[in-house]
Amino acid sequence: ADWFNSKFIVSMASNLNMTRTPDVHFIAEARTEGTKFVVLSPDFSQIAKYCDEWIPIQAGQDTALWMAANHIILKEYYIDRQVPYFVDYLKRYT
Secondary structure (H helix, E strand, C coil), X not given: CHHHHCCEEEEECCCHHHHCCCCCHHHHHHHHCCCEEEEECCCCCXXXXXXXXXXXXXXXXXXXXXXXXXXXXXXXXXXXXXXXXXXXXXXXXX
16 A cells, blocks of 8 residues: 555556556555656566556666666665654664
């Protein structure tokens, strides 16, 4: 049900229609509430036809893509702009 509460969903290396059949309706319901849905897949799969954006990555590029995404998130939201909650979390647990 967390898919229903999300505002942005990314599906990668998974054909949800086949592997998560009981749960896939949550994505359709979330999209009616405005959730953006992106599929990262080398092929235009069954789930890709429902997405807002399909990113046709090459096989083996998925790790580099997520490393780049993590770099941007950490740099722009936690290094360039200090968030007290995150700083406290780092001091407490690392």
